[in-house]
Amino acid sequence: MGAWRKTAGVVVIGGGIVGASTAYNLAKRGIKDVVIMEKDLLAQGSTGLSVGGIRQQFSHPANILLSRESVRVFEHFQDEFGVDIGFCRAGYLFLAQHEETWQEFLTSVKTQRQFNVPVEALDPDEIRQRWPYLNCDDIIGGTFGPEDGYADPYLAAMGFADAARKLGVRVEEVTRVTAIRLSGDRVLGVETTRGPISAPVVVNAAGPWAAEVGAMAGLDLPVSPCRRQAFMTQPFDRLPHPVPMIIDQDALFYLRGAAPNLILGMSDPDEPSGFNLNVDREFMERVVEVAVHRAPILEKARMLKGWAGLYEITPDDNPIIGEVPFLKGFFCAVGFSGHGFQHGPAVGRIVSELISRGRTDFDLSPFSFDRFQKTPGRRERRVV
Numbered sequence: 436m437g438a439w440r441k442t443a444g445v446v447v448i449g450g451g452i453v454g455a456s457t458a459y460n461l462a463k464r465g466i467k468d469v470v471i472m473e474k475d476l477l478a479q480g481s482t483g484l485s486v487g488g489i490r491q492q493f494s495h496p497a498n499i500l501l502s503r504e505s506v507r508v509f510e511h512f513q514d515e516f517g518v519d520i521g522f523c524r525a526g527y528l529f530l531a532q533h534e535e536t537w538q539e540f541l542t543s544v545k546t547q548r549q550f551n552v553p554v555e556a557l558d559p560d561e562i563r564q565r566w567p568y569l570n571c572d573d574i575i576g577g578t579f580g581p582e583d584g585y586a587d588p589y590l591a592a593m594g595f596a597d598a599a600r601k602l603g604v605r606v607e608e609v610t611r612v613t614a615i616r617l618s619g620d621r622v623l624g625v626e627t628t629r630g631p632i633s634a635p636v637v638v639n640a641a642g643p644w645a646a647e648v649g650a651m652a653g654l655d656l657p658v659s660p661c662r663r664q665a666f667m668t669q670p671f672d673r674l675p676h677p678v679p680m681i682i683d684q685d686a687l688f689y690l691r692g693a694a695p696n697l698i699l700g701m702s703d704p705d706e707p708s709g710f711n712l713n714v715d716r717e718f719m720e721r722v723v724e725v726a727v728h729r730a731p732i733l734e735k736a737r738m739l740k741g742w743a744g745l746y747e748i749t750p751d752d753n754p755i756i757g758e759v760p761f762l763k764g765f766f767c768a769v770g771f772s773g774h775g776f777q778h779g780p781a782v783g784r785i786v787s788e789l790i791s792r793g794r795t796d797f798d799l800s801p802f803s804f805d806r807f808q809k810t811p812g813r814r815e816r817r818v819v
């Protein structure tokens with residue numbers, strides 16, 4: 436920890452991928468005096484616990500655009516940041532069991548192709564041919580994105596943070612923001628466990644804690660934390676690596692390679708909101724059961740470990756990005772609903788533009804703070 440400075444140009448609350456990318460992009464645009472406040476250590480929140488999936492197969496055009504931009508950053512990460520994040524282009528295979536899901540896939544494929552996303556629509560026989568280990572008896576069809584894949588989310592966030600530091604960004608770890616200082620409709624700075632900081636701009640990039648930070652500014656942000664568990668097998672050589680990210684949309688189950696291991700996960704629709712991070716053995720058994728149904732060879736796999744992290748969920752599964760209309764200087768980049776790792780690069784660029792230029796070319800209306808008071812917007816359908 437360096438000497439404490441009582442002023443900053445921009446305070447970024449949260450040292451996950453979103454905060455780190457925002458700070459880096461601000462510094463790259465020449466914004467001086469940016470500081471990241473992190474209550475724990477960098478990239479140990481949702482980002483470090485994520486399974487690192489990167490895909491362009493979304494249903495909402497705005498999410499496809501965030502992906503199109505972010506995937507280019509991941510592709511060239513080593514050139515820009517000097518860090519190998521292990522981006523494995525194994526592809527993403529989405530599977531549909533129900534007709535309604537399949538119809539949604541086909542509609543999304545049309546939208547994705549409008550944005551030049553390479554995506555194939557496959558029938559069960561084609562899926563069986565290409566991934567013979569999959570049980571397709573109850574599958575109507577699937578879509579495959581060959582440009583999609585996965586990377587190491589911790590290394591990516593640390594890549595952004597280290598590059599930000601080199602450009603002069605201060606990082607204050609083990610420093611919790613405890614209050615937002617306001618005067619009328621303006622932000623004046625923050626109070627922290629190590630003292631106050633005056634700043635005309637504050638960014639809420641607090642991930643699952645976004646609503647807590649919003650409340651410090653008198654806001655009611657509809658962002659709920661919710662546990663998601665993931666499990667890793669012991670090394671398993673019965674599947675040809677690289678194993679794509681395989682998502683059984685109707686079971687909310689996924690499987691991906693992490694050579695020589697595999698990662699399995701599933702969302703529990705009955706999981707209550709909250710900060711519970713326990714790993715639940717009974718749930719692991721349910722995940723294994725679904726995994727063995729989808730890929731019977733997995734009966735021979737042995738589990739190595741499990742972990743739990745938090746999604747940060749909004750009512751329409753889309754993020755909230757931008758300056759709060761009635762609170763000058765207070766920006767949000769929150770509520771990524773399970774896809775914030777992969778959208779971090781583009782979001783950082785967009786928020787940094789809003790702060791440095793007062794505008795961005797990206798149409799943020801689907802992600803606006805006040806959309807929940809208006810007619811419900813289009814929700815993101817491709818959420819696991």
Ligand SMILES: Cc1cc2nc3c(=O)[nH]c(=O)nc-3n(C[C@H](O)[C@H](O)[C@H](O)COP(=O)(O)OP(=O)(O)OC[C@H]3O[C@@H](n4cnc5c(N)ncnc54)[C@H](O)[C@@H]3O)c2cc1C
Binds near residue numbers: 452
């Ligand atoms: C099991 C699992 C799998 C996932 N898989 C994927 C995936 O495949 N692809 C994908 O794109 N996304 C995935 N996600 C979602 C992804 O992890 C998140 O959307 C993303 O990491 C959010 O990044 P963030 O920077 O907003 O939040 P975080 O990484 O949580 O960072 C927020 C930071 O803010 C800090 N903070 C909070 N309050 C304060 C405060 N008052 N003062 C100071 N600091 C504070 C926290 O300590 C934290 O470090 C997954 C999540 C989980 C749990």
